[in-house]
Amino acid sequence: MINLETPDYLKNLTSGIHNLAKTVLRPISRKYDEEEHSYPKELDMFRGMQILGRPKKKKKDDETKQEGDGKPKKGINLSTVAVIEEMCWGDAGLLLSIPNAGLGNAAIAAVATDEQMERFGKMWAAMAITEPGAGSDSGAITTTAVLDGDEWVLNGEKIFVTCADRCDCVVVWATVDKKAGKAGIKSFVVEKGRPGFRLEHLEHKLGIRASDTGTFVLDNCRIPKDNILGSPEVKTGTEGFKGVMKTFDNTRPLVAAMATGIARAAVDYLREKIEESGIKLDYSKNPNNVSSIEKEFYLMEAHLEAMRLLTWRAAWMADNEQFNNTEASMSKAKAGRWATLITQKTCELLGPLGFTRDELPEKWMRDSKIMDIFEGTGQIQHLIVARNILELSSKELK
Amino acid sequence: MISFMPSEEQSVMKETLAKLVQNTIKDNAHDMDEKRIIPQEFIAKFRELGTVQSPIPEEYGGFGLAASPIMNTIILEELAAGDMGYAIACTLPSIFINPILECGTDKQKEKYLPALASGECEATLAINEMHFKFDAASPKTTAEKKGGKYILNGEKCYVPLADVAKYFLVAARCENENCLFIVEGGTPGLVIGEREKNLGLNTLSTYKVTFSSCEIPEENKLCGAEGYDRLLQKTRIAMSALGTGVSRASFEYARNYAKERVQFGEPIAHRQAIAFMIAEMAYEVDAMRLMTWKAASALEAGRDAKRESYLAKLYAGEMTMKITDYGVQILGGHGYIREHPVERYYRNGRCIACLEGLAIV
Structure with missing residues (x-):
């Protein structure tokens, strides 16, 4: 039965996280925006916090059932998006800098063997997919992995790797068989310090500056044979690749939640200013009979609510084991775009207050822009939604 | 849960x-x-x-x-x-x-x-008024208490089925408070005008209704500000549900059309320019529905839904226009011809933001 009331357990959870975001993240938000690339040591307290992935499925029966049995705990996806919104209300760049909570950790947790879990489980793992010539078209990556005796030899260049400097290892996408196309793409764990593995440089970004984004070069980089995640076998067809892409169905709502968190920070800031100025927001008057600022505010709040509801729906579906490919992309398409529009509008309405680095709104405007770009640009999300609802293949709708 | x-x-x-x-x-x-x-x-x-x-x-x-x-x-x-x-x-x-x-x-x-x-009669709501800056939160129609009676004065418009309605619920200001009054059809001073000619909602007959010193007994006052506020909440949620429905119809028609309409040798749905509009229509219809459900969930839980219902209607008003516009646009010239329903959806959709109180949840 349809019921969109926020459950009490979520309210309790988010109010706790909100407090953390307010007292731990907000006070250092500006500092690490200005000191790009320096490690926010204050985040050590969060090391290993489960944010982007769930515990891996354990094989042994005698393992404790509450943790790591691979089954989603009650509403894990929903509570995760709710937590992420709160954290990003605090600071999105800092959320991305939480130790040992990288996308690579999520990838490892999802498919690693017990032995691999033993070796990599305690590491901070970054994720390296994008290449200079392969952005949205992740099937076109050219980094290669060739088996040479007991070692894989990797060659290529990986860009836009989050946590590039701080991580202990990187999950690298590479092809073991270019002719096999997408089916030949596998992921490998490359530890820092492996010969031929070099952090080339860190990027200087528009926003989320607290997060260290970098470029890696793999130059005849050698790693042990069992650093491959999943099977080395190249199957015919694209099922394997589709499986990898399916993980995006889980991560896209998380990005949508990040977008929602930043947009809410802006909306909350604006509300405070509006109320300080003596205007009472009463949600009853004809929206065309109030001041322009009030109407704009109401509209932003409405869009914010829409962003959150689309995100929660996608997460809720994942929790209930419903296929949510369309809904995950819908949430990111909407939230990514509107976080940008809401934070831009907030700065506009704030006037001089919206342009100064003494205040945070200008930062949120910069931070939010990435939400319409990473984990698939808004255009890619529209493409996915359109293909699904028009029932068109990627050949028919390019 | x-x-x-x-x-x-x-x-x-x-x-x-x-x-x-x-x-x-x-x-x-x-x-x-x-x-x-x-x-x-x-x-x-x-x-x-x-x-x-x-x-x-x-x-x-x-x-x-x-x-x-x-x-x-x-x-x-x-x-x-x-x-x-x-x-x-x-x-x-x-x-x-x-x-x-x-x-x-x-x-x-x-x-x-x-x-x-028993379904033997109709009843309706008179809330909208034909003047610039109309606001349901401050109606200009007045009710004055005088010796055991209320005297209503004012003009209402877009009153559905006023010609056959036996009972009217009327929104009016009384002693600086928004109130609802019950007026029975045939009460002296209640004048039903000609049927209105509107941009849309043509299937529905709506009327101007005038109250000129219309006297009703004291016991016909239904409620004051609190009940009035609840009515606004419930009608606003209903308006967003109506907007969701007409937007969905426009989306579905345009989607099906885009898959069949061939130009340059292939269906226009194969073009991103069209496909992206359809994707946007799809998630905005969903967003509108979720906002509507969210507000209705608050009511269902016995909570106040003032904020949620206000935002839902505001959103539906904006989005219904956007989506029904896209519906016409995707059909191009054909969308402008009355044989295709998208032009009707476009006209009908305009009422969500213009009007209040056409339905209730």
């Missing part, structure tokens, strides 16, 4: 209404719009389902089932996906019944509910 999935009962209602719309107005909606009429039997078909009477207590001839705002949004969306005028006409008695159930005295319930439960 939070859930985005309809219950079995909710799904069955949705399917039943989809079938009803399919079997009644679907192929006739164009003609109905041109002739500005809804065949009475089509309304009767809906009323047979008993959803209007359902919340009326058994002692007054209803089924005594708890009112469900969420179920009502599902009903309104489904009917409006067929024709918005039809959705309003079908559910109109509820706009009188629900406030009586919520705020009415036993005497008022006894007096008005049995006739409405």
Whole structure:
């Protein structure tokens, strides 16, 4: 039965996280925006916090059932998006800098063997997919992995790797068989310090500056044979690749939640200013009979609510084991775009207050822009939604 | 527990209404719009389902089932996906019944509910007024208390089925407070004007209604500001449900059209310029529905939904225009021709932001 009331357990959870975001993240938000690339040591307290992935499925029966049995705990996806919104209300760049909570950790947790879990489980793992010539078209990556005796030899260049400097290892996408196309793409764990593995440089970004984004070069980089995640076998067809892409169905709502968190920070800031100025927001008057600022505010709040509801729906579906490919992309398409529009509008309405680095709104405007770009640009999300609802293949709708 | 999935009962209602719309107005909606009429039997078909009477207590001839705002949004969306005028006409008695159930005295319930439960008469709401900067939160129509009576003065417009309505719920200011009054058809001073000619909702007959020193007994006051506020919340949620329905209809028609319409050797749906518009329509229809459900969930939980209902209607007003515009645009020149329903959806959709109080949850 349809019921969109926020459950009490979520309210309790988010109010706790909100407090953390307010007292731990907000006070250092500006500092690490200005000191790009320096490690926010204050985040050590969060090391290993489960944010982007769930515990891996354990094989042994005698393992404790509450943790790591691979089954989603009650509403894990929903509570995760709710937590992420709160954290990003605090600071999105800092959320991305939480130790040992990288996308690579999520990838490892999802498919690693017990032995691999033993070796990599305690590491901070970054994720390296994008290449200079392969952005949205992740099937076109050219980094290669060739088996040479007991070692894989990797060659290529990986860009836009989050946590590039701080991580202990990187999950690298590479092809073991270019002719096999997408089916030949596998992921490998490359530890820092492996010969031929070099952090080339860190990027200087528009926003989320607290997060260290970098470029890696793999130059005849050698790693042990069992650093491959999943099977080395190249199957015919694209099922394997589709499986990898399916993980995006889980991560896209998380990005949508990040977008929602930043947009809410802006909306909350604006509300405070509006109320300080003596205007009472009463949600009853004809929206065309109030001041322009009030109407704009109401509209932003409405869009914010829409962003959150689309995100929660996608997460809720994942929790209930419903296929949510369309809904995950819908949430990111909407939230990514509107976080940008809401934070831009907030700065506009704030006037001089919206342009100064003494205040945070200008930062949120910069931070939010990435939400319409990473984990698939808004255009890619529209493409996915359109293909699904028009029932068109990627050949028919390019 | 939070859930985005309809219950079995909710799904069955949705399917039943989809079938009803399919079997009644679907192929006739164009003609109905041109002739500005809804065949009475089509309304009767809906009323047979008993959803209007359902919340009326058994002692007054209803089924005594708890009112469900969420179920009502599902009903309104489904009917409006067929024709918005039809959705309003079908559910109109509820706009009188629900406030009586919520705020009415036993005497008022006894007096008005049995006739409405048996379906022998119509009732309506007079809230909109034809003047610049109209605001439902501060009506210009007045009620003055004078010796055991209220005297109503003012002009209302877009009053659905005012020609046949036996009872009118009237929004008026009284002693600096928003109030609702019950006026019976035929009361001296209540003047029903000519049928209005509107941009859309052509299937629904609406009227200007004038109150000139219209005297009603004291006991015909239904409620003050609190009940009035609840009415606004419930009608705003209903308006967003109507917007969701008409937007969905436009989206579905444009989607199907884009898959069939061939230009430059392939369906236009194969072009990103079109496909992206359709994707946006899809998620905005969903967003509108979720906002509607969110507000209705608050009511269902017995909470105040002032903020949620206000935002839902604001969103639906904006988005219905955007989506129904896209619907016309995707069909290009054909979208401008009245044989395709998207032009009608575009006209009908305009009412969500312009008007208040055409339906209730």
